[in-house]
Amino acid sequence: MNFASTNGSNQKNGDESGDGSWVLGIDLGGTTIKFGLFRGDKLIWRNHLRTADFESLGSAFQSCRDSVEDTLKESSHSIEDLHAIGLAMAGVLDPKAEALAETANLHRWHHLNFRQQISDVFQKPVALLNDADAAALAEAAHGLCRANSLVLLTLGTGVGGGVILDGRPIRGANGCGGEIGHATIDFAADARMCGCGFPGHLEAYAGSAGVILTANDRLATSDAQSSLRNMQALTPLSIANAAADGDTIASEVIEQTGILIGRAIAMFAHVVDPDVVLLGGAMTFGGPGTDTGKQFLKSIREECFPRTLVQISSHLKIEFATLGNDAGIVGAAHYARQVADETSRPGTAIR
Numbered sequence: 001m002n003f004a005s006t007n008g009s010n011q012k013n014g015d016e017s018g019d020g021s022w023v024l025g026i027d028l029g030g031t032t033i034k035f036g037l038f039r040g041d042k043l044i045w046r047n048h049l050r051t052a053d054f055e056s057l058g059s060a061f062q063s064c065r066d067s068v069e070d071t072l073k074e075s076s077h078s079i080e081d082l083h084a085i086g087l088a089m090a091g092v093l094d095p096k097a098e099a100l101a102e103t104a105n106l107h108r109w110h111h112l113n114f115r116q117q118i119s120d121v122f123q124k125p126v127a128l129l130n131d132a133d134a135a136a137l138a139e140a141a142h143g144l145c146r147a148n149s150l151v152l153l154t155l156g157t158g159v160g161g162g163v164i165l166d167g168r169p170i171r172g173a174n175g176c177g178g179e180i181g182h183a184t185i186d187f188a189a190d191a192r193m194c195g196c197g198f199p200g201h202l203e204a205y206a207g208s209a210g211v212i213l214t215a216n217d218r219l220a221t222s223d224a225q226s227s228l229r230n231m232q233a234l235t236p237l238s239i240a241n242a243a244a245d246g247d248t249i250a251s252e253v254i255e256q257t258g259i260l261i262g263r264a265i266a267m268f269a270h271v272v273d274p275d276v277v278l279l280g281g282a283m284t285f286g287g288p289g290t291d292t293g294k295q296f297l298k299s300i301r302e303e304c305f306p307r308t309l310v311q312i313s314s315h316l317k318i319e320f321a322t323l324g325n326d327a328g329i330v331g332a333a334h335y336a337r338q339v340a341d342e343t344s345r346p347g348t349a350i351r
């Protein structure tokens, strides 16, 4: 993989040389549509749109197409050279209707047929996948910990999950495969309620609101001094900062979160037996470059490994994800190429 990690919009990766077909990766979120134009494995150009600027999703996709056409023209190509499109989006995708069946942030788009929407605008083959699957596929194919079988947990407001088996994302019969955030980890009668309406799910403890609840619970039951007591609004970042400054309660909150994630990994590791489990998303308590992030990862490993069969624990790597915000468009483009290559083989049924 040879893509630059740039920050602003409308940026080009200088060298446009390289073989391979053109593929477009789109990452559709609640507030922005990110898209990246790839040639082979190389990100040539990327941009993003604010969905609020458009009356409809169709008009946003049309604007996306106009930008893609302009960019292809600049390198003496045309939209005819675009091979396929991959669309990654948050939420549960109904595999039969190819529509959003469940999501926290994109309610206004429920039941839209996204493949049809994009096909109408681009007249190209479109492959749909969940955004966590896209990120997992990107990490499996192009991240620092490449692997044939990989699980990615995305930690943020919610806890998303993507499972790659033999190089392909799995979503299951109803589009819910890999929804690790909704696995039950607390069976007690007073287990916390998850945002989905069911009790005891991992997300209720390891999503950002859950982490803040854990902190408030600790503060209420402990007499220990803590800078968290003086904060008006706790956030996972303020908890990580306090832990970095030596705050014991903040460190305990991070450790407790790691323990619960470690237990969840110990459970699904016996279903998937992956080479690698990655932690990504905005809520990694500082991530790999910080002591709090390293402590978080250590607590996950120390809880997980003693609970797993030695054949798993002796090989399993648990690390932070490495592709950041690019993972959605990289994974979407990779999946588009994967599906297009498979369906172009003689005798292969179109999916």
Ligand SMILES: [Zn+2]
Pocket: 181, 182, 194, 195, 196, 197, 198, 201, 203
């Ligand atoms: Zn849930």
